[in-house]
Amino acid sequence: MARLSNSVCLILIFPLLLNLAFSKTLKRDVKALNEIKASLGWRVVYAWVGDDPCGDGDLPPWSGVTCSTQGDYRVVTELEVYAVSIVGPFPTAVTNLLDLTRLDLHNNKLTGPIPPQIGRLKRLKILNLRWNKLQDAIPPEIGELKSLTHLYLSFNNFKGEIPKELANLPELRYLYLHENRFSGRIPAELGTLQHLRHLDVGSNHLVGTIRELIRFEGCFPALRNLYLNNNYLTGGVPAQLANLSNLEILHLSYNKMSGIIPAALAHIPRLTHLYLDHNQFSGRIPDVFYKHSYLKEMYIEGNAFKPGVNPIGFAWFITLCAMLPLLLCIFSSMAAIASGNFYQDFDITWGDGRGKILNNGDLLTLSLDKASGSGFQSKNEYMFGKIDMQLKLVPGNSAGTVTAYYVSFLVIEIASKFQGLFALVAKCKGNREQQFYLWFDPTADFHTYSILWNPQRIIFSVDGTPIREFKNLESNGVPFPKNQPMRIYSSLWNADDWATRGGLVKTDWTQAPFTASYRNFNADACVWSNGASSCTSNSPSTSNTWLSQELDTRSQERLQWVQKNYMIYNYCTDNKRFPQGLPPECSIS
CATH class of the missing domain: 2.60.120.200 (Jelly Rolls)
Incomplete structure (x- = not known):
């Protein structure tokens, strides 16, 4: 009986293996990858050998290319070509890979804008373009990537306002926009993202107040890390910020904020890191902060606090x-x-x-x-x-x-x-x-x-x-x-x-x-x-x-x-x- 069971398993699995081995790669994806190969130059040519990006006979799939079988064809689902010094504009042909779930081109030298055709990648979950030289405004079409969970655009030269269309990404969990040249206000609509855990917009040219950012009731319900540092934010720290009950890191350093620090902020149960330094805050830090069970670091330098106010944590x-x-x-x-x-x-x-x-x-x-x-x-x-x-x-x-x-x-x-x-x-x-x-x-x-x-x-x-x-x-x-x-x-x-x-x-x-x-x-x-x-x-x-x-x-x-x-x-x-x-x-x- 065991031998018969094993035979049945082999009979069932063998057609699947045959299907995977002899499936052809969708011509659309083959054409797109070859266009990308031509635009990226010698840095990938040496690793992209053969006519089929998903592998052909004895040749393996192209380096950084992951495929899966859909029906009678193979399609490209992941493209990872990072840290190989690619120079030139964003390869628009990428947007023809309609089944992509992961696109990772980080740590290269890509220039120019993200093309609006990026909105075609409806199945994309992870987009990583950080550490490039991309510029201009982020196209609003990025809000059409409904499956996106991770968006990494930091360390580029993007400018203009942060598009409010990012609030149309219902699955977004991690949003990295720091070290760019964004201006204007942070869209309060981002607070409607129910799964957003990490928001980093530090080191830009943003203005406005925290009160404007959290003006929607029940906003940022899952947010753990909020980085607003090195911008031009004004106003105070509103007590309503304590409603972000899952917050662990709050980074407000190097802004132009003022006023006193409300005691309510110390009631955020999991707060571990609070960076207030280099603003225009005044008054005293309420004693409840120094009794917080989880607060490991609180930086206060460069403000107008009264004498006797002390930081929490070590200096380095x-x-x-x-x-x-x-x-x-x-x-x-x-x-x-x-x-x-x-x-x-x-x-x-x-x-x-x-x-x-x-x-x-x-x-x-x-x-x-x-x-x-x-x-x-x-x-x-x-x-x-x-x-x-x-x-x-x-x-x-x-x-x-x-x-x-x-x-x-x-x-x-x-x-x-x-x-x-x-x-x-x-x-x-x-x-x-x-x-x-x-x-x-x-x-x-x-x-x-x-x-x-x-x-x-x-x-x-x-x-x-x-x-x-x-x-x-x-x-x-x-x-x-x-x-x-x-x-x-x-x-x-x-x-x-x-x-x-x-x-x-x-x-x-x-x-x-x-x-x-x-x-x-x-x-x-x-x-x-x-x-x-x-x-x-x-x-x-x-x-x-x-x-x-x-x-x-x-x-x-x-x-x-x-x-x-x-x-x-x-x-x-x-x-x-x-x-x-x-x-x-x-x-x-």
Whole structure:
């Protein structure tokens, strides 16, 4: 009987396998994928082999293409082509793949607008276009994607108003719009989304008030994380905000809000992180906030609170030095672009297996135990560029460990001094250091550490907020290293002989292994190879705005706030370190 049952199973399954093996891919999808292949260029050509994107005979499906069988045909249901430095406009042919459920083109160099034809993808659930250079307004047709649950549009150059048509997406759960150029008011209609858990519109040019945003009764019933930081919001914090009973993170930093903080806000039961810093709030923080069972962090700096008002949580340190080797030749160039895959961009150089590249090259981890630490370095050397790396530091009691992240002569050593307290110490030529508090816990999540390096200046940023600018003042006699190509390095190692009060506190090896994580490496840079730069004087430079980028008015204001409120050490005021006189740039405004 068992043998008969097995035979029946084989008889039933065999036709299904035959159907899958011999089904033809829908001509519509084959045509669309070949058009996409032609537009994307060599970056995908090498991985897209054969005539059938879904696989043909002995050939597998094209890399990043997932298909499924519908009736007598195979259709493309997922397209994932990310972190391969695709340059050019959004491939409109994608909108002909009508059965797509996932479209992931993140971490490329796509330009221009999202085409209005995007509304044709009625089955799309996940749309990920972050970390590109897309621009213009988001088309209202995006509101036709009724199945969409995740929308990632952050770190682009979108402008105009946030379309209220996003409120027509009944299944939307995660909406990421931060680090763009959106203006106007946040549509209150978003509050009608019954499943929305995460809303991030930070670092834009938005105006209005929170009261306007939550004006609909019963709004945002499922919202857990609300990021409104780094905009131009005004008004106060309304007590009605406490009706968002599932809220866990409320980020209001760097706005122009005012008034007192209502005690009702402390009655949000699961609130864990409250960021009020750098506004115009006044009065006192009600005592009930300090008795909240779940509130881990509350930042209050840069306001007009009465004396005695204290933050909740730890402060974090960062030290950055200014001397970065620069090439002074000023030209218009097209830089070589490295983007986001650790297999392609880095080598694990030591650690005997303690450094690992995971998730198809999207994640790199370094580990430290009592026997050894680990480290990596970039395959390329660079001359000029904008370099981003997201880091998540060693959590918990990691006192004595040091995570060093550096670009040749620029060394940032992230030392864990005590449990819950970190100091980022930079070492470089000239001892030109500045130290800052950080306004977040660098172990709780990933944060982006950036260096913009062009012929006029160096700008250090954390999560898009500039914290240090070092200008080229060589004409005033200030050294500015040049003609020195640089690699990117990082390592995790034990330094409990000096990092913890001169070695008084030793590393607790029962907490090992200690692990630091890296992701979303992104470098727009001139690659140095065989004694020459990939940048040439006759190359186009339309996409390399970083070559002449400087701080705009808003960025200068943010820089001033950081230096006024978070700087704890400045080499320009350290006469003991420079007994023969302070460096000349210290006297140049």
